[in-house]
Amino acid sequence: MRAACVHGPGAADDIRVESIPVPVPGPTDVLVQVHAAAVNQVDTYVRAGSYVTPMPTPFVVGRDLVGTVAAAGPGSGFGIGEPVWCNSLGHDGRQGSCAEYAVVPAERLYRLPAGADPVTTVAALHTAATASLALHRDAEVRAGQSIFIGGAAGNIGAIAVQLAHEAGLRVIASARRDDRDAVRDLGAETVLDYGDPDLGERVRDAAPAGVDVFWDTSGKGRLADAVQLVATRGRIVVTAGRRRQDDVDLWPLYTRDIRVIGFVISLASVSDLAAAAGTINRRLAGPGLAVRVTHELPLAEAARGHELVEAGTRGRIVIRPDR
Ligand SMILES: NC(=O)c1ccc[n+]([C@@H]2O[C@H](COP(=O)([O-])OP(=O)(O)OC[C@H]3O[C@@H](n4cnc5c(N)ncnc54)[C@H](OP(=O)(O)O)[C@@H]3O)[C@@H](O)[C@H]2O)c1
Structure with missing residues (x-):
């Protein structure tokens, strides 16, 4: 072969x-x-x-x-x-x-x-399994909670928006200006420009008490900003990024019960993957996954x-x- x-x-x-x-x-x-x-x-x-x-x-x-x-x-x-x-x-x-x-x-x-369809399905598998496990197993999202998804027009971000919206979350997203409508169509309530120098303030306007989950799928943002924008008992999901960041303020992290969760799909167990496969197949058999x-x-x-x-x-x- x-x-x-x-x-x-x-x-x-x-x-x-x-x-x-x-x-x-x-x-x-x-x-x-x-x-x-x-x-x-x-x-x-x-x-x-x-x-x-x-x-x-x-x-x-x-x-x-x-x-x-x-x-x-x-x-x-x-x-x-x-x-x-x-x-x-x-x-x-x-x-x-x-x-x-x-x-x-x-x-x-x-x-x-x-x-x-084999092509759109194969294109969605890696990102959908990642988003499903990050949202449900790790961030433990619940209907009615809020989530910030950075890089929401990207491969991971777009699927994360769809699954978060389906789970009943209020999605505040960031994307480049041209992608704003596409991300809104995926289920985001608010789409902000990731290049806006006042992005943090805009997120704060949309969720004054902080977001329950903060997930910058691009890996380009600062953890210090996420700590400022997440709610008490919030979860910060880290799935990308290689830069060292050493300016994180520890005080709000522990006095507000904030969790920082690193996740990589490569370490998912067979039972984790099977749980994600259940979500993926339910979507493939129903509304599909836009990719x-x-x-x-x-x-x-x-x-x-x-x-x-x-x-x-x-x-x-x-x-x-x-x-
Ligand atoms: N941990 C895991 O299990 C796991 C699984 C899969 C992927 N990943 C990692 O996740 C990362 C993203 O993968 P991907 O396939 O989704 O990449 P991608 O399709 O390139 O998406 C990244 C998105 O982030 C946007 N972006 C660029 N700069 C930004 C900024 N400063 N703030 C916010 N958003 C910004 C990009 O917008 P533009 O198009 O305008 O540049 C793009 O829409 C990669 O590093 C990948 O290796 C991790």
Whole structure:
């Protein structure tokens, strides 16, 4: 089969489409014929070696897939021909998804609801699982609470707005000016310009007692600002950012019972992922998940997919191994 591989950490143009044997599923595994695979920022970090995780050699890049069951181990519970998806390959020693076939442990594989489009689905999996777990497991959101979502037109932010709105939260968002209407359409009540020098005051105007949850999905904001804008017993969710920040005022943090919660989907357990899959499949079977796919590339252009993500291309990049 053809697979987009690297032979150790390296640059995007080290990705080669190679011919490697079709992997053989174990008794509780499933062999999936891959129709669509996403390129996530984390896939570029794993490929580059900046997010260290065990990698077989050669290593097939990619984490998410939508496909069809081609063979199933006797204890897998899946049948040949079933449409399925997975969002936890390519990490912790597991091979990746950017190939014509991939072996998926049955406990990490979910049925694709009838009628769900493979391309928009694969584009939503990583961000939707992240948003679902960050909001429900970690921030413990409740209907009627308020949330600030920074970077709300981005891949994570846009899904976070949809899931927060669905959960009955009042969403105050930030986005670039041009994206304001799109973010409002996703369910935000108030959309502020992230470039506004008075953004903090605008958030305060919208939530005078502070927001119950503060989540800057871009990772570009200051934690010190979040501490000032979150309510007593509020939660600050951290899912991005690499800069050191050492100007945080500790006094309001502990005297107002504020929690700062770091979260990375890569460490989600199988049961966490299954809980998120329940949310995703309910949405796929119902109202769907709005996602902006900007590039659909054949497997031969997997390296370009990584380059596009690393260049900060807006929207989602999808690889089609079936083309
Ligand atoms: N922890 C996890 O489990 C997890 C999971 C998935 C992703 N991530 C990380 O989350 C981050 C965001 O990923 P993404 O795919 O959503 O990226 P993205 O699509 O580029 O979204 C980032 C958004 O932030 C906006 N933005 C830029 N500067 C901003 C600022 N100063 N304040 C507020 N918003 C600003 C961008 O707007 P413009 O388009 O106008 O620049 C864009 O809409 C990445 O670092 C990614 O690695 C973490």
